[in-house]
Amino acid sequence: MTAQLNPRGDVAVLVPAAGAGVRLGPGAPKALRLLGGEPLLVHAVRRIAAAPSVHTIVVAAPAAEVDAVRRLLAPVAPVVVVPGGAERQASVAAAPGRRATGGPDIVLVHDAARALTPPELIESVAGAVRAGHHAVIPVLPVVDTIKEVGAGEVVLGTVDRSALRAVQTPQGFRRSVLTAAHAAAGDSLTDDAGLVEKQGVPVFCVPGSEYALKVTRPFDLALAEHLLAVGH
Ligand code: CTP
Ligand code: MG
Numbered sequence: 001m002t003a004q005l006n007p008r009g010d011v012a013v014l015v016p017a018a019g020a021g022v023r024l025g026p027g028a029p030k031a032l033r034l035l036g037g038e039p040l041l042v043h044a045v046r047r048i049a050a051a052p053s054v055h056t057i058v059v060a061a062p063a064a065e066v067d068a069v070r071r072l073l074a075p076v077a078p079v080v081v082v083p084g085g086a087e088r089q090a091s092v093a094a095a096p097g098r099r100a101t102g103g104p105d106i107v108l109v110h111d112a113a114r115a116l117t118p119p120e121l122i123e124s125v126a127g128a129v130r131a132g133h134h135a136v137i138p139v140l141p142v143v144d145t146i147k148e149v150g151a152g153e154v155v156l157g158t159v160d161r162s163a164l165r166a167v168q169t170p171q172g173f174r175r176s177v178l179t180a181a182h183a184a185a186g187d188s189l190t191d192d193a194g195l196v197e198k199q200g201v202p203v204f205c206v207p208g209s210e211y212a213l214k215v216t217r218p219f220d221l222a223l224a225e226h227l228l229a230v231g232h
Contacts, residue, residue: 001066003141004103005054005055005056005057005078006052006053006054006055007055008055008131009052009053009054009055009056009104010053010055010104010105010106010126010130011052011053011054011055011056011104011106011107011108011122011126011172011173012054012055012056012057012058012103012104012106012107012108013046013048013052013056013057013058013107013108013109013110013122014058014060014092014106014107014109014110015041015045015048015057015058015059015060015095015110015111016060016084016088016091016092016095016111016112016114017029017031017041017059017060017061017062017069017084017091017111017112018031018046018060018061018062018063018083018085018088018091018110019031019062019084019088019113020062020117021033021113021134023216023217024215024216024217024221025218028063029062030113030215031044031061031062031069031112031113032065032068032069032072033215033221035115035215035221035224035225035228036108036225036228036229037194039072040112040115040215041059041069041072041073041112041115042072042073042112043115043116043187044074044110044111044112044113044114044115045057045059045073045076045079045112045118046076046077047115047116047117047118047119047122048077048110048117048119048122049076049077050119050131051119051120051122051123051126051128052063052123053106053122053123053126053130053232054122054126055103055104056080056104057077057078057079057080058079058080058081058082058095059073059079059080059081059082059095059112059180060082060083060084060085060091060092060095061081061082061083061084061132061180062083062084063083063084066081066082066083067171069081076228082094082095085115085165086191087188087218088188089182089185089188089189089192089195091169092109092182092192093185103175104175105174105175106126106129106130106172106173106174106175107172107173107174107175108122108125108126108169108171108172108173109169109170109171109173109177109178110122110161110169110170110171111169111214113214113215113216114168114169114212114213114214114215115215115224116211116212116213116224116227116228116232117168117169117170117209117211117212118209118211118212118232120171120209121138121168121208121209121211121212122170124138124169124206124207125137125138125170125171125172125206126169126172128172128204128206129172129173129174133172133202133204134173134174134177134196134201134202135171135172135173135174135177135193135196135197135201135202135203135204136171136172136173136203136204136205136206137167137168137171137172137191137203137204137205137206138160138167138168138169138170138205138206138207138212139166139167139168139205139206139208140165140166140168140207140208140210141161141164141165141166141208142161142164142166142181144161145158145161146158146159146161146164147159147216165180165205166208167191168208168209168212168214169212169214171191171193173192173196177199177201178192178196180199181195181196181198181199181201182195184198184199185198206215211232
């Protein structure tokens with residue numbers, strides 16, 4: 001069940017794409033919602049496949065859509081499609097277990113919902129893992145003032161935002177680090193680096209990209225439509 005892109009690539013990308021997209025409103029599972037006439041997942045996989053380091057792509061699809069996703073992606077790139085789980089963490093865990101050992105030693109986890117992520121960001125995260133960091137995340141500075149709010153919507157205090165970062169995907173790992181973190185994971189987190197942090201492994205930040213925005217709410221889809229229309 002091998003599906004190779006660049007045989008000299010040293011990176012496997014796991015793509016959690018099994019979510020419902022509740023915050024986007026009623027409709028198909030989010031990865032299959034259309035952006036510029038094509039599903040979000042097609043945009044995401046096309047950009048992943050354009051990154052020269054990528055050797056293998058594994059997509060965790062909604063369980064009822066595995067065959068449909070295989071057909072959808074066949075003309076886009078060689079991809080392994082597996083059924084995802086009920087939570088994002090389970091979808092990520094479903095993917096590496098299906099892969100033969102001896103695969104690439106660098107593993108990136110990348111949300112299908114970040115459909116317009118530039119291939120350059122994938123290369124940048126992979127490059128930082130290759131350079132020796134065991135866990136790497138792309139981040140952006142936080143632009144809004146952040147307040148901590150308590151009961152009754154009353155402000156408790158203003159958080160110093162200079163030390164805060166908004167975290168994106170792809171998140172990159174040495175395979176053994178990600179596997180160990182998932183094996184030890186108890187509670188569910190929205191972020192794989194969070195599992196790795198709990199293992200005491202240092203997580204290194206690289207600059208993220210505005211174009212790697214996660215399509216979460218209808219506004220994000222409208223923004224992504226605009227970005228696609230102007231060439232991203
Ligand atoms: N995801 C997944 N399996 C799940 C839940 C989420 O593979 N059980 C994936 C989504 O498909 C998405 C990524 O994880 O690519 C980030 O999740 P999110 O943006 O929260 O997507 P959804 O869970 O689909 O959206 P919502 O939370 O609004 O339902
Ligand atoms: Mg979700």
